[in-house]
Amino acid sequence: MQNVSSHLYDESKIKTLSSLEHIRKRPGMYIGRLGNGSHPDDxxxxxxxxVIDNAVDEFIMGYGKQVDISIEDNGLCRVRDYGRGIPLGKVVECVSVINTGAKYNTDVFQFSVGLNGVGTKAVNALSSHFMVCAYRDGRYKKAVFSCGDLQSEEEGETDEKNGTLIEFLPDGELFSGFKFDREFVDKRLWRYAYLNAGLRLYFDDNCYYSEHGLLDLLADELDGKELYPPFYFADKSLEFAFTHTDDYSDTYYSFVNGTYTSEGGTHLSAFREGILKGVNEFSGKKFTGKDVRDGIVGTLAVKVQEPVFESQTKNKLGNTDIRPWIVNTVREAVATHLYKHPETAELLMDKVQRNERVRRELQSVRREAKAKARKVAFKIPQLKDCKYHPRRGKPSREGRENMIFITEGQSAAGSIVSSRDPMTQAVFSLKGKPMNVFGQRLDLLYKNDEMYALMRALDIEESVGNLRFDKVILATDADVDGLHIRNLLLTFFLHYFEPLIKLGHVYILQTPIFRVRNRKQTTYCYSEEEKEAAIKALKGRGKADNVEVTRFKGLGEISPPEFKQFIGPDMRLDRVDIDSVSEVSRVLRFYMGKNTPERRQYIMDHLVLRPV
Structure with missing residues (x-):
């Protein structure tokens, strides 16, 4: 007897999607994530x-020193460059046909990010409105699209300067409720400016311009925090700058062909190795990587003709062939610089030797802590782990993320453990208030049982790159004690593991403060304003209904069935971000230091009294 299901699978079921249809069908393959604009990687x-990459590529090739950017309230974006302009006969193909573009031709574009010919095509496909207009030598060609479908074309004469104008409105059906956060755009534009000294970008009446490139980036990040004048090197394909601070961890801002590689890659690991070899060559000693790198803040930009990224969003470089020349160039440059600048060399070597002493002092403390942990249990008692973890040092792919909730006390942990997804959601419960670690030495990590257990649970002792979770979520009560615990945890991460926050792994869970309900409907509210609006809405639907308002004093008061929706796909998370490296020590010193009278006066000066 023939299988009936075979009749359901025949030639009619085989579909061939056009280039842009495939982008709309699988947008995650091309842009990583959708989102609504609340996250900088949305x-x-x-x-x-x-779109801006293409404009900057023109500047890199020596054409056009200005880019104009505007974003309207409805999300309509315009980007105008003053480069060569797309050849008029290929305007439509360049924005609608995959693998079409001049960036395959190294005579035209030697160093470009968009080598795969997908960039503007993805913008076209994922926009409800997309317009491209190229200006070349007194003529123009304009094409308008909707969701990748060509709507109209026109061409003629113009007085406009050469260049390209692109206008697009992200598709609201794909990017539901989206809104551009101007702070995120501001950060991106400053990076373009730092990486392209001499380029002027205009946005919101602001001009983004850098005269000294990566040195300006480093200076703005450090704001006087450096131990010695930054070391700077640049040639045709490699530019870098670095110095040391008194911090424990190392921080880097790495770029490939002008794009920020937040996850680093072979260029960054080669840079770090080159610094180590350069210092060892100069000193004639064999310091470890941790001895040399602890406290470094560095910036690195490389230009590669054929970059290989691990995803379309270009967060991590995969080229292995570039490693040897970066290592050797950095090694030689660092050693030469230290020979030529003995004052800088003395300050750098003093920092490296201090790092070495701290590491050796920690060795015995670490051995004792590990031996003690083995005696207590093979597993970490406060951790309820999940089953799924990303590959070591690599983020989760295909949209699957895992996370760990750090809670205060057993009652809050109980609600989350009962309602979590055990495949991807882990829980670490604190026994009490964590210690204020600001100003404390690194050995405290190994002497404090709770801090040591948390470090082991995250597996970040050797490197933040070993982090076992995509997201570290602080889930504390929405009261004074909860906020205090949250600040103590943030201090812990900022003091000892700053890159964890810099790389965007730490979040704060927003949980409802009020439950407002009548017999027919329940609304959860996250603020006083939301509560008042909910009461008004429910009362307006039936005067006979009594409205009940419950104030949640802690997470433990929310039942597991209720809690499940607050840690599900629609959970409210606020990512913890760092404005600049210099801000960290300044903020921690004020809020967590031993300056109680100053803080008390600040509170009194800024106290807001609400009418009862």
């Missing part, structure tokens, strides 16, 4: 980046 910023 798709709308990738679309804007792809």
């Amino acid at each position: 798709g709308i910023y990738i679309l804007l980046k792809e």
Whole structure:
């Protein structure tokens, strides 16, 4: 007897999607994530980046020193460059046919990010409105699209300067409720300016311009925090700058062909190795990587003719062939610089030797802590782990993320453990208030049982790159004690593991403060304003209904069935971000230091009294 199901699978079921249809069908393959603009890696910023990349590529090739950018309230973006302009006969193909573009031709574009010919095509496909207009030698060609479908074309004469204008509106059906955060755009534009000294970008009446490139980036990040004048090197394909601070961890801002590689890659690991070899060559000693790198803040930009990225969003470089020349160039440059500048060399070597002493002092403390942990249990008692973890040092792919909730006390942990997804959600419960570690030495990590257990649970002792979770979520009560615990945890991460926050792994869970309900409907509210609006709405639907308002004093008061929706796909998370490296020590010193009278006066000066 023939299988009936075979009749359901025949030639009619085989579909061939056009290039742009495939982008709309599988947008994650091209832009990483969709989102609504509340996260700096959301798709709308990738679309804007792809368009600006093309404008900046013109500047890199020596054409056009200005880029004009505007974003209207409805999300309509315009990017105008003053480069060569797309050849008029290929305008439509360049924005609608995959693998079409001049960036395959190294005579035209030697160093470009968009080598795969997908960038503006993805913007076109994922925009409800997309317009491209090229100006060349007194003529123009304009094409208008909707969701990748060509709507109209026109061409003629013009007085406009050569260049390209692209206008797009992200598709609201794909980017539901999207809104551009101007702070995120501001950060991206400053990076373009730092990486392209001499380029002027205009946005919101602001001009983004850098005269000294990566040195300006480093200076703005450090704001006087450096131990010695930054070391700077640049040639045709490699530019870098670095110095040391008194911090424990090392921080880097790495770029490939002008795009920020937040996850680093072979260029960054080669840079770090080159610094180590250069210092050892100069000193004639064999310091470890941790001895040399602890406290470094560095910036690195490389130009590669054929970059290989691990995803379309270009967060991590995969080229292995570039490693040897970066290592050797950095090694030689660092050793030569230290020979030529003995004052800088003395300050650098003093920092490295202090790092070495701290490491050796920690060795015995670490051995004792590990031996003690083995005696207590093979597993970490406060951790309820999940089953799924990303590959070591690599983020989760295909949209699957895992996370760990750090809670205060057993009652809050109980609600989350009962309602979590055990495949991807882990829980670490604190026994009490964590210690204020600001100003404490690194050995405290090994002497404090709770801090040591948390470090082991995250597996970040050797490197933040070993982090076992995509997201570290602080889930504390929405009261004074909860906020205090949250600040103590943030201090812990900022003091000892700053890159964890810099790389965007730490979040704060927003949980409802009020439950407002009547017999027919329940609304959860996250603020006083939301509560008042909910009461008004429910009362307006039936005067006979009594409205009940419950104030949640802690997470433990929310039942597991209720809690499940607050840690599900629609959970409210606020990512913890760092404005600059210099801000960290300043903020920690004020809020967590031993300056109680100053803080008390600040509170009194800024106290807001609400009417009862």
